[in-house]
Amino acid sequence: MTGIVLAAAIGTLFALGTFLLLRRDLIRVVWGLAIISQAANVYLLAMGGIAPATAESVPILAGHGEHVPETADPLVQALVLTAIVIGFGMTAFALVLSYRVYEEHDTLDVTELGESE
Amino acid sequence: MTATPAGTASTLVIAPMLVVLVAAAGTLLLGRHPRARTAVSLAGGAGYAIAVAAIDWYIVLGPDAPGIATYQVGDLPAPFGITLVADGLSAFMLTMVAILGIASLVFSTRHLPGGEGRSYYFPLFHFLALGVTGAFLTGDLFNLFVWFEVMLMASYVFVAYSGGPQHTRAAFWYVTLNLLASAVFLLGVGGIYATTGTLNMADLAQRLAEPAAYGLEPVPVVGLLGLLLSVFAIKAGLVPFQFWIPTAYRAAPPQITALLAGATKKVGIYAIIRLSFTIFAGAEVAVDLPLPLVDVAITGDSPLPFVGAALFVMAAGSILLGGIGAVGRDSMEGVFAYSSIGQVGFIAIPVAIATTAAGPELRTFAIIAALVYALNHTLAKGLLFLAVGTVRSATGTSRFADLGGLAKRSPPLALAVFVGSLALVGIPPLSGFFGKFLVFDAAARAGSGPVLVLLLVGSLLTIAYATRLWNRSFWGARTDAVEAATVDPVQVAILVGLAVAIIAVGVGFEPVYEFAETAAEAALDTEGYVDAVDPQTASELAGSNGGGH
Secondary structure (H helix, E strand, O other), X not given: OHHHHHHHHHHHHHHHHHHHHOOOEHHHHHHHHHHHHHHHHHHHHXXXXXXXXXXOOOHHHOOOOOOOOOEEOHHHHHHHHXXXXXXXXXXXXXHHHHHHHHHHHXXXXXXXXXXXO | OOOOOOOHHHHHHHHXXXXXXHHHHHHHHOOOOHHHHHHHHHHHHHHHHHHHHHHXXXXXXXXXXXXXXXXXXXXXXXXXXXXEEEEHHHHHHHHHHHHHHHHHHHHHHHOOOOOOOOOOHHHHHXXXXXXXXXXXXXXXXXXXXXXXXXXXXXXXXXXXXXXOHHHHHHHHHHHHHHHHHHHHHHHHHHHHHHHHOOOEHHHHHHHHHOHHHHOOOOOHHHHHHHHHHHHHHHHHOOOOOOOHHHHHHHHOOHHHHHHHHHHHHHHHHHHHHHHXXXXXXXXXXOEEEEEOOOOEXXXXXXXXXXXXXXXXXXXXXXXXXXXXXXXXXXXXHHHHHHHHHHHHHHHHHHHHHHHHOOOHHHHHHHHHHHHHHHHHHHHHHHHHHHHHHHHHHHHOOOEHHXXXXXXXXXXXXXXXXHHHHHHHHOOOOOHHHHHHHHXXXXXXXXXXXXXXXXXHXXXXXXXXXXXXXXXXXXOOOOOHHHHOOOOOHHHHXXXXXXXXXXXXXXXXXXXXXXXXXXHHHHHHOHHHHHHHHOOOOHHHHHHHOOOOO
16 A cells, blocks of 8 residues: 555656646746656655564664564665755755846746747 | 775775865865965875876786775675775776866866856866766765766856856756756666665676576666666767757866866766676576567667667767767867767767677677777867867857967967867877777677768768868968967967877877776676675674674
């Protein structure tokens, strides 16, 4: 069940991101990029799989011994943290850049930008 | 080889990265003091060259060299920590980057684009070099992604550096494309982790060679490798991912464009070679992909035939589109940007030949051809883009309409550009001759007639655009801009230095060929790579720690 929900969520995010990426407004394009990179992050997280937790696979459970039904692979979580930080930085950069584009061209319309060469 | 080979060779692996990182931090701190900043920057460049030379000698080429050395970051054994690996292939690539990097760095100290106030130029320069170096040295797939991002982040700023309308616009396209590529890279990495349970390249190679022993179902790896290949093709600028190159190369300062063409492009090529041959060549996957439209079936027992088919198509497209595009441009950097698309095609053709090669001999030879061609492209295109910088800072323009008669105005500059252009065309005894010769020879040995014709057409196009560039800017009547030009002697000296390097590689080709041969053998030596990295299993690790904690 978790798998289906995750797959549907990832699919929806990619679809939404692609839709926004194809808009004419530059800010929407940036949003599209942000959503696509978040979709990739969720995908990465899902790739760790979800398995019953044991004291061997999750160190923090070793000292407690209480039953925890399911947990995810901690490695992909570490990877995703790195990817989120990079994605955050890039989104901020893309937003600043789109403001500079607006300053230089007085427009945020992708078609008008394409014609301004 | 022990699990954590201590000592000099191991420490050397991380040395170039540390040197650039220190230089980047130092120049960042000294941003307000131009002289100290320049001094630290140059010292960093010199230190980098020394570190790379030390890797070349003590790890790869020297008499007692082990051929390969690893550095386990934080002393965490592979595959649990991040592994850095220096072998022949990495060393060859690093050497190319070091030569061009020094030239571009010294050039930048003579002519800082945008004026002395741009205190962030040198830190970014070093961060760009750091990303490239890390990508060449890492032995971990996710870490490769991180170094790509470091490299890209610096290059984004450089594309937008001049801040005009066309620069910000080019930067926005460049950022958009590469952010998408990064997401695709993450998809590939995540998929490979889910399929194989590891991201350490050596561990990956080991597991894919015996999927049954590790209980893996490796078939998805072919498609995932395709995803990664498209990301690397974007970095290398192969057709159909070439469209960002002309705008981005025109927007960035010329001395950075030299690095983008000479170094970051090669990262894409390196990643294709490293992943296809060292990691995925031994994968036990039955590939059977019928293509009814063109009546060809791609079959084999590793993902390589699939990679090869894709690379052939992309390389052929690049050679034709790059060559034809370059003939019609109206500025120097426009010609060189399109030329660089075509030249990467010339590098990708032998790589594609290697993937489909019948025997190990032809495979090694084809990779040697690709590496020698890559070296020639780095030197020649680096020289030519720096020459664009010289022409621009002397005359204020690089458009053919405003240029003419440069040859008489500055004979040394003309001579250097002449050597660079001839190296692109492939005239003996320059480095380009051997590059072209080896690529043609590899195609002939593979017995592929259509590829030979394609290479011939590509070479003719190269002659056409090189001649046109020469006629339009260096011969003919002097224009006002050329008349008023003041050519900086140090900039010209750097160009002449690179021209001498191109001639030296051609005249003393024997050692260069041997280095390329060592690099090609390292690229194909999966077993040696796995042995050196020595990925442990959890039970082995527990044993060596005396039963764990």
